[in-house]
Amino acid sequence: MLMARPVIVAHHTRSGLAALNVVTAALQTDPLTDGVEVRFARDRAALAAGLTAAAGAGAVPVAAWSFYSPDFLESARDLSWVRARAPGLHVAGGVHATAEPLATLRAGFDLVALGEGEATAVALASTLIASGDPRDLPGIAFLRQDRLVSNGPGERRALDDFPAFNARARKWNALEITRGCIYACSFCQTPFMFKARFRHRSVGNVRAQVARMRESGTVRYARFLTPTCLSYGSTNASADLDAVEELLAAVREELPEGKIYFGTFPSECRPEHVTPAALRVLKKYVDNDQLVIGGQSGSDRVLRATHRGHTVEDVRRAARACLEAGFVPTSTSCSDCRAKRPRIARSPSPSPRSSSTWARGSTAMPSCRCRERRSRAPYRSRSTTPSGRRSSASSRGARCTDSGARSKGSRRTWSRSDAVRRLGSRSQILLPSQSPATTAQRPRTFEAAR
Ligand code: SF4
DSSP states (O other): OOOOOOEEEOOOSSSSSHHHHHHHHGGGGGTTTTTTTEEEOOOOHHHHHHHHHHHHHHHHEEEEEEEOGHHHHHHHHHHHHHTTOOEEEEESSSSSHHHHEEEEEETTEEEEEOSHHHHHHHHHHHHHHOOOOOOGGGEEEEEETTTEEEEHHHSOOOOGGSSSSTTTTBBBOOOEEEOOOOOOOOSSHHHHHHHSSSSOOHHHHHHHHHHHHHHHHOEEEEEEEOOGGGGTOOOOSOOOOOHHHHHHHEEEEEEESEEEESSSSTTTBOOGOHHHHHHHHHHHHHOOEEEEEEOOOOOOOHHHTTTOOOOOHHHHHHHHHHHHTOEEEEEEEETTTHHOBBBBBOOOOTTTOOOOOTTTOOOOOOOOOHHHHHHHHHHHHHTBBTOOOOOOHHHTTTTTTOOOGGSGEOOOOOOOHHEEEESSOOOOBOOOOOOOOHTTTTTTGGGOOO
């Protein structure tokens, strides 16, 4: 059999960097693909140069892409630019490509890797080595006569099966300890992409990953990636504090001098899990003085409509518990910054339906970079139908396809005095309302993933 030599050049820019670290590291877990050369291109010129060099050396040049929705059009422009200058097979994966495979392929990508990418990356590289056709692989989508052909999502494997980052390339990222989410909030892509159940990385595996970071000599702290940090070790809605403590104790043993950031981005807490008992465990091990609470909305109606499974009072109670335990509570509304972004109070008596007020009588909140990012992205207007309803990608993928929504831009940090003032008896937290139609009409796409 004629063996080919693929060279993978990861377009390591903008969003999706961690995903590219993880899928390229997955190649190291299979003896056949362990030796596949992987390069990281910091911009489109480096990508074109890498692909050209690989082709010149007789290898099969493969470009790996991963991007969030706000970066889609920019990535498509980069793709056209690279295609005009270099040969290569262009494979797009990640949250946007999974949510919008047809649009992604029509933008010019050759293949889309649907869902989880690790097993697909190994299979794709193995197939290229064997000079096979990657379009036959599970987890791959492609166009045939401009129609989408999908082989279904990539194989969902145990987190322990793959590294959490690409240590060989010294590409570090937050250590993913849990994938999937049982809560299945209607706006969120996590259960759609990873299933509505938890898969946890084992304590032993986490310990090994942390040891690898420490041994590198360059990483002196551990951050974690999880949809809900206090669900670690749990299979249901209750927190398993013993499992959380076992995890944190193991990490502390591996990083006696290092910092542990847990319960802060990207490992937020659900409000109902933030109890005095949980905070005592966190206080023992973590170095962050903030806790990020996934509040999502100040409207019980919106929380119900989006199946969040908690109330506004849960968020208030969690914030108070944080303050009493010595943490600064920070709230996220990662689901849809545009709809929920707080603004300055404009009316002395705002109503949840008409107002976009964070707290009665409040001062201006920090501006939201997520909104700015989106407003620059032409994708916004493309995803709005003439009737004003948003299309499926923007509605269902808002959380995970927008790095801004998961980054600092979407957080409202309450200083201690600010929080006490806001949570005072005369304060009422109100967030901009969403039209009931917006949430009610959204497709419950996660159902398919259950
Ligand atoms: S918003 Fe958070 S809690 Fe809800 S489904 Fe997504 S990850 Fe889970």
